[in-house]
Amino acid sequence: MARVPTSKDVARVAGVSQSTVSYVMSGKRPISEKTRRLVEDAIAQLTYQPHAGARALAGRRTNVVAAVVPFRTPLSAHGLMAFVEEIALAARARDHDLLIVTADEGPGALQRVAGRALCDAVVVMEVRTDDERAAVARSLGRPTLFIGFPQDAEGLHCIDFDFEGAARLLVAELAAAGNREVVVLGWAPELAELGINYVSRFRAAAEAAAAEHGVALRWCAVPSGHGAVEECVADVLGAPGAPPGLLASTGAQAALSALLRRELVPGRDVDLVALCTDAEAEALPVPLTAVSPQPRDVSRQAMEWLFALLEAPGSPGELRRVPAELTRRRSVRTAG
Structure with missing residues (x-):
């Protein structure tokens, strides 16, 4: 060699x-x-x-931002691309390149990009509730921003969409329409098993909101794979009695298609709300009442904060939430 x-x-x-x-x-x-x-x-x-480290030691920045984004499944990779694209655009707008670390290495990924001085700052995504990267981030010596809230957030800079607020708004909308039961088409079981923090945050808030409004709540975790949403919807509708209100935290388009194939029209025969982007909600045959997780806005605010941290290192840790807003469309009946 x-x-x-x-x-x-x-x-x-x-x-x-x-x-x-x-x-x-x-x-x-x-x-x-x-x-x-x-x-x-x-x-x-x-x-x-x-070597990037030599340039850094010489007093020069690398003009590189690293994004640690574990792509654990094709589905999760697809869902993260809007975040990554916006991060890349924000970096280029400030004359920085983006280094994407996609392997699921845990704290090793942070130690590698920081130890070799490959970047000026780090964005950490797909945050777990019990995330080992939190402890490493405190010792990196460079700005590190989490998109998500680890349980141990002491001294960290964290930003995320308000998943708790989204759950409360969506459950309240279904309760106000007169539904006495809400079924959540939830994220794949493996995400909960991994401890991805937004899943547990959304579920806990949905359960609390259901109790507050006096409605029953059932969580139906949708497995990964083609046809999984269809199977969940078929199982829900197979029970006797009036159909429950449906909350699609994932697979909104598939849920709507499953209902329409059974000649059930949201807003007329059943109520369907979703956690999905406005573009997705408005493009469907029946526009959905929805809360957008605002991936692009979250990423833009994250990058603005990250570059502010580059100019003011040593800023105290803080948790920031991007507020949730409900947009009513045609998929929920009027109460009564």
Whole structure:
């Protein structure tokens, strides 16, 4: 295997000291044009690539933001792409590149990108309630922002959509329409098993809201895979009596399709609300009453905060929530 060239090799080929090579790369001292060209020619000849850590130690930023985004399943990867796209756009708008770490490495991913000085700041996503990355984040020595709330958030900077508020609004809407039972088409069981924090937050708030409004609540976790929502809806509608109010925290389009195939029209025969983006809710054959999780707005606010932290390191930890808002459309009947 060929040896990777070092700054010492560059100095030898250019006929200058190693410190001069460092000054050329860092810009910390004035260097003559002749010497600069010698160093640059040697770098090109050797195809030398200065380590991001060396540039950082020399007082220069990498102009890179790292996003630690474990893509655990194809479904979770799809759901996260709106967040990632907005993070990338926000980074480029500030002349930063985005390094995406998709492996599910736990704290190892943070230690790797920070230990090798690959970035100036880190965004952490797919946060678990008991997230081992929280402890590591406190020792990184660079701004780190969690999109999600780990249980141990002491001293951390965390932002997320208000999933609790969304659950309360959606359950209250179904209760106000006269439903005495609410069935939640919930996230896949593996997300709950992993401890992804927004799942437990949403479920706990939904159960509390149901108790407050005097309605029964049933959680139907939708497994990953084609046809899973259809099966859950069939199971719910197979019970005797009037159909319950349906709350789709995932699979809103599939839930609507399952109802329409049974000639049940939301807003006429049954009530259906969803946690989905406004674009998705409005594009469906029956526009859904919904709360949007606002992935792009969450990402924009996260990046604005992250760059503020870059300019003001050492800011105290804080938890921020992006408020939930209900938009009424045509999928819920008028009470009575």
